[in-house]
Amino acid sequence: MTKDSFQSYLKDASAVPDWMDKVREICEKHKVKLIILGSPYGLEEQLVVGIETDAAVDEFTKIKTELYQIDTGFIEYSKTTIIIQ
Numbered sequence: 001m002t003k004d005s006f007q008s009y010l011k012d013a014s015a016v017p018d019w020m021d022k023v024r025e026i027c028e029k030h031k032v033k034l035i036i037l038g039s040p041y042g043l044e045e046q047l048v049v050g051i052e053t054d055a056a057v058d059e060f061t062k063i064k065t066e067l068y069q070i071d072t073g074f075i076e077y078s079k080t081t082i083i084i085q
Helices: 003-011 015-030 057-068
Strands: 033-038 048-052
Touching: 003 015, 015 033, 015 057
Parallel strands: none
Antiparallel strands: 033 048
């Protein structure tokens, strides 16, 4: 989260649940399985979204971009880790 978003969250915790609701909507819309959503334990990141999908790379990129654009002032940085089994 950006410093401003984190400060806002400390004053009003509704920012994160609202953001998470939008994540859920996007996952439902694209029919991807949401497997992780929340604060990670033992990582420097404040929020983690994990999805399971067999979507092609171009479709996955669209989903990922849509997730990043929920609130462009909310996320300071993001990274993607793809796990293939």
